[in-house]
Amino acid sequence: MKDYVKSRKHEWEQACFIPELTDAAGLTRVVRRFVELQEEFLAGGIVLRAFETFAKPESVAAEMRVWWLDGEPRLLTPHPDSPSERMLLPGLDHIRPAVQRLGCRFVTTDLALRSDGVWRVVEVGDGQVSDLHQSSSRGELAALLVGP
Numbered sequence: 078m079k080d081y082v083k084s085r086k087h088e089w090e091q092a093c094f095i096p097e098l099t100d101a102a103g104l105t106r107v108v109r110r111f112v113e114l115q116e117e118f119l120a121g122g123i124v125l126r127a128f129e130t131f132a133k134p135e136s137v138a139a140e141m142r143v144w145w146l147d148g149e150p151r152l153l154t155p156h157p158d159s160p161s162e163r164m165l166l167p168g169l170d171h172i173r174p175a176v177q178r179l180g181c182r183f184v185t186t187d188l189a190l191r192s193d194g195v196w197r198v199v200e201v202g203d204g205q206v207s208d209l210h211q212s213s214s215r216g217e218l219a220a221l222l223v224g225p
């Protein structure tokens with residue numbers, strides 16, 4: 078679960094993951110704890126998403142961040158939390174039309190590889206909260222923004 082902007086993924090057990098949705102007491106406990114910990118930073122409302130099992134490739138970033146400009150993927154980096162600089166190359170053909178429908182010039186998508194081999198968007202940003210991985214230079218990102 079998360080609010081409209083952030084999860085509390087670092088407090089996975091107590092404020093993020095709901096193991097059994099039909100367990101009303103457990104569900105209430107996790108949601109309450111999340112709201113409590115968010116304090117005044119709670120944004121929008123509460124979002125519950127179906128859990129998906131992602132692959133855990135060794136020595137490769139678990140999530141990839143794709144930086145889009147005008148509906149085209151322009152830069153691929155590991156997610157900024159990833160200690161690894163090594164990446165898998167995600168297939169983007171099924172994601173491009175969805176990004177284009179957003180109608181935003183600048184978009185980031187965080188992608189994870191599901192264990193059945195499908196690349197899934199786990200988070201979308203408009204750039205304002207999109208950190209850059211340590212292996213990427215600010216110049217590279219600036220070139221993306223001003224380049225042809």
Ligand SMILES: Nc1ncnc2c1ncn2[C@@H]1O[C@H](COP(=O)(O)OP(=O)(O)O)[C@@H](O)[C@H]1O
Pocket residue numbers: 079082083084085086126127128129130131140187199200
């Ligand atoms: N549907 C899902 N199933 C399983 N794990 C998920 C799912 N959605 C997100 N996650 C995991 O939770 C983490 C945090 O979710 P995310 O939406 O990226 O929130 P945050 O804004 O806190 O980064 C993701 O990096 C991913 O590892």
Ligand SMILES: [Mg+2]
Pocket residue numbers: 187200
């Ligand atoms: Mg995230």
